[in-house]
Amino acid sequence: MHQFIQQWVTKIPGTAGYESLLTSSITMVVIAVLAVISFYLVKYILLRLITKLITKTKSNLDDILIKHQVFSRVAYLVPAFLVYKLTPVALSAYPALSQMIVTLAAIYMVWMVVMIVDALINSLLDIYYAVDISRQLPIQSFAQVAKLVTYLFAIIVVAALVIGESPLKLFAGLGAMTAVLMLVFKDPILGFVAGLQLSSNRMVGIGDWVDIPQHQASGDILEIGLTTVKVKNFDNTITTVPTQSLINDSFKNWRGMQESGGRRIKRSIFIDVNSIRFCDEEALNRYRKINYITEYIDKKLAEVQAYNEKSNITLDSSANGRRLTNIGTFRAYVLAYLKNHPDINQDLTVMARQLAPTEAGIPIEIYAFSSDKNWVNYEAIQADIFDHLLAVVGEFDLRVFQTPSGVDLRRLVSPSS
Incomplete structure (x- = not known):
C-alpha cells in the first residue's frame, strides 16, 4: 500500500x-x-x-x-x-x-x-x-x-x-x-x-452477622476486600473495618447460631426474697390446679413424705425435714411451661435454674433455644414467654423484685395514697 x-x-x-x-x-x-x-x-x-x-x-x-x-x-x-x-x-x-x-x-x-x-x-x-x-x-x-x-x-x-x-x-x-x-504496600500486604x-479458617463469610465492638459494628458483612471489610449495621449504616483487625482483635460471629437448631434465650426473673416460703396445704391445693405441675406436686409430696417417714422426722417445726417451697414449685412450673412451649426447640438445652442471690433478689434464669432464629420472631417469642411468667408468678405467692420508684416512696410516707 x-x-x-x-x-x-x-x-x-x-x-x-x-x-x-x-x-x-x-x-x-x-x-x-x-x-x-x-x-x-x-x-x-x-x-x-x-x-x-x-x-x-x-x-x-x-x-x-x-x-x-x-x-x-x-x-x-x-x-x-x-x-x-x-x-x-x-x-x-x-x-x-x-x-x-x-x-x-x-x-x-x-x-x-x-x-x-x-x-x-x-x-x-x-x-x-x-x-x-x-x-x-x-x-x-x-x-x-x-x-x-x-x-x-x-x-x-x-x-x-x-x-x-x-x-x-x-x-x-x-x-x-x-x-x-x-x-x-504495607496495608494491602497485611490485608492480603x-x-x-479469614478464608482458609472460614472465620467470616459474606452475609455473616458479626459484632465488632472495637469498631462499633454490628450487622451483616457486605464485602471482604483486600484492605477493608464492609459491615452493614442494623441501622443501615456502613462501617468499614480494616481486614487485619479481624485477625488482631476479637469479634463475635453469629453464623453458628444461624446454622444451629435455635437461638438462645437466656434471661432471669428476680424474685423478692421476702416472698419465699414453705408451701402449706392450702397453697399446695391451689398449685395442684395448675395443669403443668399437678403430677409434679403429687410425685414430690410422695417423695418428701417417704423421706420424712424413713428418717423419723417430726414436723413440729418448719425447719425439720423436707418441704416444698413456693419458689421451687414455681421453678418446676417454668421448666414444664418451657417443655410444652411450641416455639422452644426441645432437642437443645431447656433449663430453669436458680442462680446465686443478689441485691436485686434471687434470679430464676430461663435457658432455652427458640426454634425460630429470625430476630423479630425471636424477640416476640421471648417477650411472650416472660409476659406469661411475670403475670403468673403471683399465683405462687411470689413477688418480682423491683427497685422502689418515686410512687413506692410516696406510699410509704402516705399509706392512704
Missing part, C-alpha cells in the same frame, strides 16, 4: 521534493480510516452478532462477560493494533515520529489489555458469588490482589516502553526496591495475609 501511494504521488504535478511527506501523510490517513472502520466492524457487527448468539444460550456465564464489557473492550484493541503494525511502514522516512506513535499505540494496547483483564476478574467474581460456597469462602481480597499485580505489571511495561528498555531489566531492578514496596487467614 505504501509503495502504491508513493507511485501515485510522484505522478501528481508540482509535488517534486514533497513526495515523502505526502506519501507518509496520505498513508497515515488511510491507516486512521482503516482503524476507524475496523473499530466499527468489530464493535457494531461482529460483537453484536456474538451478543445475539450468546443471549440464546442457556448458560448465564457468557451473559456475565457481556455485562462487564469484556468483548466490547476488545473492539478498542483492534484499531490500536493496526496503528502499531502499519505505522513503521508509513513513517519509514520519519523514524522519530514513527517511534513515538508506535510507543503511544503500545501503551494504549497495554492499558486496554489491563481493562480486559480487570473485566475478566470482575466476571469471574460474579460467577463465583453465584455459587453457595462463596458465602463461606470469599475471594474478593484475592481478586483485588490479582488486579493490583496486573496494574503493577502494566506500569512496569509502560515505563519500559517509554524509556526504551526491556521490561525484564525493570523487573530485575525491583529486588532493590523491595523494602520501599513493602512500605508503600489477613484475607488468607
Whole structure:
C-alpha cells in the first residue's frame, strides 16, 4: 500500500521534493480510516452478532462477560493494533515520529489489555458469588490482589516502553526496591495475609452477622476486600473495618447460631426474697390446679413424705425435714411451661435454674433455644414467654423484685395514697 501511494504521488504535478511527506501523510490517513472502520466492524457487527448468539444460550456465564464489557473492550484493541503494525511502514522516512506513535499505540494496547483483564476478574467474581460456597469462602481480597499485580505489571511495561528498555531489566531492578514496596504496600500486604487467614479458617463469610465492638459494628458483612471489610449495621449504616483487625482483635460471629437448631434465650426473673416460703396445704391445693405441675406436686409430696417417714422426722417445726417451697414449685412450673412451649426447640438445652442471690433478689434464669432464629420472631417469642411468667408468678405467692420508684416512696410516707 505504501509503495502504491508513493507511485501515485510522484505522478501528481508540482509535488517534486514533497513526495515523502505526502506519501507518509496520505498513508497515515488511510491507516486512521482503516482503524476507524475496523473499530466499527468489530464493535457494531461482529460483537453484536456474538451478543445475539450468546443471549440464546442457556448458560448465564457468557451473559456475565457481556455485562462487564469484556468483548466490547476488545473492539478498542483492534484499531490500536493496526496503528502499531502499519505505522513503521508509513513513517519509514520519519523514524522519530514513527517511534513515538508506535510507543503511544503500545501503551494504549497495554492499558486496554489491563481493562480486559480487570473485566475478566470482575466476571469471574460474579460467577463465583453465584455459587453457595462463596458465602463461606470469599475471594474478593484475592481478586483485588490479582488486579493490583496486573496494574503493577502494566506500569512496569509502560515505563519500559517509554524509556526504551526491556521490561525484564525493570523487573530485575525491583529486588532493590523491595523494602520501599513493602512500605508503600504495607496495608494491602497485611490485608492480603489477613484475607488468607479469614478464608482458609472460614472465620467470616459474606452475609455473616458479626459484632465488632472495637469498631462499633454490628450487622451483616457486605464485602471482604483486600484492605477493608464492609459491615452493614442494623441501622443501615456502613462501617468499614480494616481486614487485619479481624485477625488482631476479637469479634463475635453469629453464623453458628444461624446454622444451629435455635437461638438462645437466656434471661432471669428476680424474685423478692421476702416472698419465699414453705408451701402449706392450702397453697399446695391451689398449685395442684395448675395443669403443668399437678403430677409434679403429687410425685414430690410422695417423695418428701417417704423421706420424712424413713428418717423419723417430726414436723413440729418448719425447719425439720423436707418441704416444698413456693419458689421451687414455681421453678418446676417454668421448666414444664418451657417443655410444652411450641416455639422452644426441645432437642437443645431447656433449663430453669436458680442462680446465686443478689441485691436485686434471687434470679430464676430461663435457658432455652427458640426454634425460630429470625430476630423479630425471636424477640416476640421471648417477650411472650416472660409476659406469661411475670403475670403468673403471683399465683405462687411470689413477688418480682423491683427497685422502689418515686410512687413506692410516696406510699410509704402516705399509706392512704
